[in-house]
Structure formats: C-alpha cells, structure tokens
Amino acid sequence: MPQIRLLGTTAFRVVMVYLILFGASVLALLAFVYWTTAGISTAQTDDTIRAEITGLAEQYRAGGLVGLSQIVRERSRNQRQSIYLLTDPGRRPIAGNINAWPEAETTAEGWLEFPYNRPVGGEIETHLARARHLSLEAGFQLLVGRDIQERLDLEQVMRSSLAWSLALTLGLGLLGGYFISRNMLRRIEAINRTSREVMAGGLEKRVPVTGSGDELDQLAGNLNAMLAQIERLITGMRQVTENIAHDLRSPLNRMRSRLEVTLMEEPDSDGYRESIRETIEESERLLGTFNALLEIARAESGHGADTLKPVDLSTVVRNASELYEALAEEKGLAFTAELEPELNITGDENLLSQAVGNLMDNAIKYTPGGGTITVSARKLGERVELSVADSGPGIPMDKRDDVLNRFVRLEESRSSPGSGLGLSLVQAVALLHRAELSLEDNSPGLRVILRFSTAPS
Amino acid sequence: MRILVIEDDQEAARYMVKGLKESGHVADHAADGEDGLALAEGGGYDVLVVDRMLPKLDGLSLVGRLRADGDDVPVLFLSALGDVDDRVKGLKAGGDDYLVKPYAFVELLARIDALVRRRSPEEVATNLKVADLELDVLARRVTRSGTEIILQPREYGLLEYLMRHAGQLVTRTMLLENVWDYHFDPQTNVIDVHISRLRAKIDKGFETPLLHTIRGSGYSLRAPD
Numbered sequence: 001m002p003q004i005r006l007l008g009t010t011a012f013r014v015v016m017v018y019l020i021l022f023g024a025s026v027l028a029l030l031a032f033v034y035w036t037t038a039g040i041s042t043a044q045t046d047d048t049i050r051a052e053i054t055g056l057a058e059q060y061r062a063g064g065l066v067g068l069s070q071i072v073r074e075r076s077r078n079q080r081q082s083i084y085l086l087t088d089p090g091r092r093p094i095a096g097n098i099n100a101w102p103e104a105e106t107t108a109e110g111w112l113e114f115p116y117n118r119p120v121g122g123e124i125e126t127h128l129a130r131a132r133h134l135s136l137e138a139g140f141q142l143l144v145g146r147d148i149q150e151r152l153d154l155e156q157v158m159r160s161s162l163a164w165s166l167a168l169t170l171g172l173g174l175l176g177g178y179f180i181s182r183n184m185l186r187r188i189e190a191i192n193r194t195s196r197e198v199m200a201g202g203l204e205k206r207v208p209v210t211g212s213g214d215e216l217d218q219l220a221g222n223l224n225a226m227l228a229q230i231e232r233l234i235t236g237m238r239q240v241t242e243n244i245a246h247d248l249r250s251p252l253n254r255m256r257s258r259l260e261v262t263l264m265e266e267p268d269s270d271g272y273r274e275s276i277r278e279t280i281e282e283s284e285r286l287l288g289t290f291n292a293l294l295e296i297a298r299a300e301s302g303h304g305a306d307t308l309k310p311v312d313l314s315t316v317v318r319n320a321s322e323l324y325e326a327l328a329e330e331k332g333l334a335f336t337a338e339l340e341p342e343l344n345i346t347g348d349e350n351l352l353s354q355a356v357g358n359l360m361d362n363a364i365k366y367t368p369g370g371g372t373i374t375v376s377a378r379k380l381g382e383r384v385e386l387s388v389a390d391s392g393p394g395i396p397m398d399k400r401d402d403v404l405n406r407f408v409r410l411e412e413s414r415s416s417p418g419s420g421l422g423l424s425l426v427q428a429v430a431l432l433h434r435a436e437l438s439l440e441d442n443s444p445g446l447r448v449i450l451r452f453s454t455a456p457s
Numbered sequence: 458m459r460i461l462v463i464e465d466d467q468e469a470a471r472y473m474v475k476g477l478k479e480s481g482h483v484a485d486h487a488a489d490g491e492d493g494l495a496l497a498e499g500g501g502y503d504v505l506v507v508d509r510m511l512p513k514l515d516g517l518s519l520v521g522r523l524r525a526d527g528d529d530v531p532v533l534f535l536s537a538l539g540d541v542d543d544r545v546k547g548l549k550a551g552g553d554d555y556l557v558k559p560y561a562f563v564e565l566l567a568r569i570d571a572l573v574r575r576r577s578p579e580e581v582a583t584n585l586k587v588a589d590l591e592l593d594v595l596a597r598r599v600t601r602s603g604t605e606i607i608l609q610p611r612e613y614g615l616l617e618y619l620m621r622h623a624g625q626l627v628t629r630t631m632l633l634e635n636v637w638d639y640h641f642d643p644q645t646n647v648i649d650v651h652i653s654r655l656r657a658k659i660d661k662g663f664e665t666p667l668l669h670t671i672r673g674s675g676y677s678l679r680a681p682d
Contacts, residue, residue, distance in 0.1 A: 277673060280561075280673065281673070284561065287559050288642060291641075291642060295641065298540075319637065319638075319639075322611050322637075323611075323637055323639070323643070323647055323651075324647060326647070326650045326651050326654055327645065327646075327647050327650045330650045330653075349541075350541050350640055350641060353639060353641070354641050354643075357639075357643050361643065361645050361647075
C-alpha cells in the first residue's frame with residue numbers, strides 16, 4: 001500500500017483552504033485600516049495648509065506685502081512642522097523658513113511635494129514636504145506647506161507591519177496545517193497498519209484508540225468492534241468445524257460398523273431389519289444435528305435481519321408453553337407460566353419459538369422429578385424480559401460461558417439425549433435480536449434470562 | 458395413485474420413484490422444469506412432487522404456469538430452502554404443501570396421502586366420526602359412545618386434525634406444522650407426550666383403541682377393521 005503524502009491529505013487541503021480564506025481576510029482588514037488612516041491623515045494636512053493660506057491671504061489683503069512678510073517671518077520662527085516661503089517676482093526669498101523655491105512641478109490644483117533640508121537636533125535631515133502655492137499681486141509668490149515626513153514614516157511602518165502580519169499568519173497557518181495533517185496522518189497510518197496486519201492474518205490486532213473520543217477514535221472503536229465480531233465468528237466457525245468433525249465422526253462410524261456387520265447376517269432376519277431401522281434412526285439424529293447447526297448459522301450470520309417483523313413475545317411464549325407443559329407434567333414437574341399480554345418486539349417468530357422451546361426443553365431435561373419450572377415474560381421499562389427458571393442442578397459459575405459453546409455438554413449431563421446445540425441456538429437468536437442473554441443462579445437451579453429492547457432495531 | 462416427480466437430482470429421484478412404486482403408487486419422473494411441465498400438462502396425475510430448484514424452468518414458475526392454466530392438481534414442493542419466507546413463497550405460487558429436505562420417506566408418503574385425500578368431503582365436514590368417536594366441529598364437542606370428552610384447546614385441535622386424516626399416517630412434523638404452526642423440529646418427544654395425553658382421554662376405558670402409534674413414522678387414528 002502506498003504511503004499517503006502529506007500534501008495530499010484531506011486535513012492539509014482543508015487547512016490550506018482555511019489559510020487562504022483567513023489570509024485574504026487579514027489582508028483586506030489591514031488594507032482597509034491602512035487606506036483610511038493614510039487618507040484621513042493626507043486630508044488633514046491639506047485642510048491645515050488651505051486654512052493657513054486663507055488666513056495669510058486675508059492678512060495680505062489687510063496689511064499688504066509688508067504685513068504678510070512680517071507674519072511669515074514670525075510664523076517661520078514658531079511653527080515647527082509648517083513651511084513658509086514668500087518670494088519676489090524673480091522667486092528670490094523675502095521671508096520664510098526654506099532658502100529656495102523648490103524645483104518640484106506644481107499640479108493643476110496648485111499642490112506640490114518636494115524634499116527639503118531641515119535641521120533636527122543640530123543635524124540636517126532631508127524631509128519631504130507638501131505645499132500649496134498662492135500667487136500674489138505683481139508676481140510675488142507665497143508657498144505654504146507642511147512637513148509630511150512623519151506621516152510617510154508612519155505609513156511605511158503600517159505597510160511593513162501589514163506585510164509582517166500577513167507573513168506571520170501564513171507561516172503559522174502552514175505550520176499548524178503541517179502539524180495537524182501529520183498528526184492525522186500518523187493516526188490514519190496506524191489504522192492502515194492494523195488493517196494490513198489483520199489482512200496478513202493477525203485477526204487479534206486492534207487499532208490504537210487515543211482516548212480523546214474524537215471522530216478518529218470513534219472510527220477506531222467501530223473498526224475494533226467489527227474486528228472483534230469477525231474474530232468471534234471465525235473462531236466460532238473454526239471451533240464448530242472441529243466439533244462437527246469430532247462429534248459426527250462417532251455416529252457415522254457406528255452406522256458404518258453396524259451396516260458392515262448386518263451385511264454378514266442372513267437377509268430377512270429380524271436382526272437385519274432391526275439394524276436397518278437403527279441406522280435410519282441414527283441418520284435422523286445426524287440430520288437433526290445438521291439442521292440445528294444450519295439454524296444457528298442462519299441466525300448467526302444475521303440472515304433475515306431485514307425480515308425481522310413485529311412479534312408478540314407473549315404469544316410466542318404461550319404457544320411454546322402449551323407445547324412443553326405436557327412434557328414437564330409427564331416428568332412430574334410443576335410448570336408455571338407468568339405472561340404479561342402484548343409484549344411487542346421486533347424479531348423472527350420462528351427463531352424465537354425455537355429459542356424459547358430450547359430453553360424450556362433444557363429446563364425440563366435437567367430438572368429432576370418433583371421440581372419446578374417457571375417461565376415468565378414481562379415488560380420492564382423499555383425492555384421485555386423473558387426468563388425460564390428451573391430447580392435443577394444449575395450450572396456452576398465457571399462453566400456458564402462454556403455451555404454457550406457449540407456441542408458442549410457438561411460431564412454430568414453426558415447421559416441425557418441432545419446435541420448440545422440448544423443454548424448455542426438461543427445465543428445466536430439473542431445476538432440476532434440484539435437481546436442480552438444471561439445465565440443466573442436460581443438457587444437452586446438455573447435461570448436463563450433474555451432481555452429484548454422494545455425499540456425497533 | 459399416479460404421481461409425477463419433478464426432481465433434477467437423479468439419484469434422489471430414482472429412490473423416490475422406487476419407494477413410491479413399492480408403496481403401491483404409479484410414479485413418473487421428469488429431470489427438468491420444461492419436461493415436468495409438459496408431462497404435467499398431459500394430465501392424469503393425482504399429485505405432483507416438485508423440487509423448487511430445477512434446470513430450465515424453476516419449480517415456482519412451473520406451478521405458477523399450471524395454476525394460470527386452471528390446473529388444480531395438488532402440488533407438494535420439495536426444497537432445501539426451509540425458511541418461513543421460502544415456504545410462504547412456495548404456497549403462494551400455488552403449492553399445496555411444502556417439505557424441506559432432508560425428509561424421511563414416510564413423511565413424503567404421508568404428505569402425498571394427505572394432499573390427495575384433502576379433496577374428499579371430510580375436509581369441509583362439520584361432523585367427524587371415527588368408529589364411535591364423534592366430533593362436532595361447530596359445537597366443538599367431542600363424544601365417544603355418547604359420553605362427552607372434555608378436551609383442552611390444543612388437544613381438540615390435535616384430535617380434529619387426526620380425525621380429518623382418519624385412517625392415514627400422520628407424522629410428527631405434520632402435527633407440529635398444522636396444530637402448533639411450528640415449522641422446525643423441536644428435537645424432543647414433545648408430540649408423543651401430547652398424543653399420549655389425548656389417548657388417555659379418548660381411548661382409556663374403551664375396549665378398542667383408535668389412536669395408534671406407527672413406530673418410527675407417526676400416528677394414525679382409525680376405526681378397527
């Protein structure tokens with residue numbers, strides 16, 4: 001199986017899509033902040049310059065050139081951010097704080113931007129300025145402006161922080177995506193590795209569960225449950241094959257020897273007929289065993305899980321009681337059935353009848369004369385509980401799991417007839433109906449309980 | 458009785474035909490659905506024994522075709538498919554009875570017998586009588602030599618079935634299917650117990666027993682010869 005490449009993982013692709021969306025949002029947000037801040041700041045500068053020009057123009061109208069130059073001179077001394085220059089028609093400076101008319105082009109609206117030298121703390125720095133130009137009478141010129149170096153620096157800082165934020169977002173996103181994908185990949189690879197091991201025959205292998213309870217954990221949990229079910233079925237099958245081979249070999253062998261011996265006898269003798277009859281009976285028992293196995297297999301493979309229909313368990317148990325009660329009484333057992341009416345579950349009526357019948361049959365078979373058998377079916381909240389209790393020898397605690405296995409018959413009961421498949425069928429039917437099967441102590445005796453859910457499966 | 462066996466397993470068919478002949482019947486055999494249909498359409502058979510899975514034309518379609526042509530010859534289906542659903546499908550397609558493989562040969566004989574006699578008036582009779590044992594279906598009343606016998610509902614059902622098939626062999630499976638509606642083998646002698654209880658009620662204290670056990674096969678309710 002090829003290794004999954006990091007860049008090809010779903011996790012990574014999802015992270016990338018989010019990263020691009022998030023990056024675009026960050027970019028849009030920063031750009032908005034930048035353009036509004038820069039725009040407002042430019043507009044403020046322009047307003048200030050316009051207001052000052054308006055003010056100076058009024059001064060000029062009131063005080064003439066002399067008054068204006070006086071004010072310009074005054075302001076040039078006080079104002080730190082402002083730039084003034086008053087020139088004669090030959091553009092020679094009369095007053096102001098820059099020494100020469102700038103060489104920049106004037107726009108149609110009368111604006112111009114230019115570098116100028118400015119003393120800062122004893123040193124000369126070249127700053128950028130923005131200014132407006134007003135033509136006075138007789139060719140005199142007035143230039144009013146402001147130093148915009150600070151604003152430009154701020155804009156620069158904003159631009160670079162914008163770039164950094166973006167880079168940081170993308171970098172962290174990529175790194176996060178890498179780690180998330182790698183973690184995801186590692187866990188998925190663990191699942192893949194387990195799958196390969198299982199395919200290679202390691203049915204007992206299980207997918208590691210981290211315990212976080214997330215989707216991957218749930219997936220792992222489900223896979224493990226599936227593997228457990230498969231393992232159980234396969235182990236069961238293996239065991240059954242062995243048991244069949246073992247348990248069916250002896251009766252077949254008996255039949256064969258009997259027929260061989262019979263062949264030596266005179267035909268038409270009584271022994272001849274008797275031996276054929278016995279052989280037929282033996283083969284009938286064998287067929288019965290095979291049929292029981294088939295029923296178990298059918299129930300176990302979930303055959304007919306889609307054909308489960310609403311069934312009244314009460315009726316099923318009542319019918320079985322009517323059939324088996326006679327058997328119990330024949331043996332001198334007190335048989336009681338306590339059945340609540342209308343116990344509706346979803347199930348297979350035929351298989352349920354067989355399971356209930358098997359339980360009653362077992363109870364009757366293993367309870368000595370004079371004992372009691374109590375069958376009850378009732379509703380307990382959301383569940384329907386069926387119990388078959390006897391006063392027989394019961395099953396020791398440590399053997400309770402064993403008896404559910406196919407062909408297992410406890411040593412003490414070897415002498416009674418039966419295939420040893422009864423409880424296996426009950427268990428298979430319970431599994432098919434998602435019912436809980438438990439063997440409990442009836443002190444004395446055994447109580448077998450089946451708990452069905454009433455909710456449709 | 459003339460019986461047509463439609464079965465593709467040659468070996469099984471050979472034994473079946475042999476057994477039927479030994480039992481005093483006339484038996485023919487067809488190995489696939491088309492041959493079987495042709496023979497059946499020729500008519501003259503009292504019972505058809507049809508395997509469900511046949512080459513060329515399967516058993517269900519074969520019987521469906523016969524029924525569509527208005528042929529109501531009794532049909533007994535044989536099948537390895539023993540589910541309730543399979544059984545219902547077989548009966549819906551026009552089968553009269555359904556026997557799951559593997560089966561005992563006496564079972565097959567008993568079923569064939571029951572199918573053919575089903576046509577007789579006893580099937581719908583409301584007053585059944587075997588020797589001095591009488592059963593009034595409408596009143597659900599049973600008497601022997603005029604003395605009323607009180608039966609429990611299942612015992613009554615059991616007796617009614619036996620009386621409707623009086624003189625015939627009735628197998629345990631037939632009783633389980635028809636009286637208890639159980640379509641599986643409970644693998645115990647549970648039917649024997651019910652029979653002996655019934656016997657205690659109808660035969661005990663009377664000179665001639667009517668309910669007989671046929672060893673290895675089943676039971677028969679019959680008047681003394």
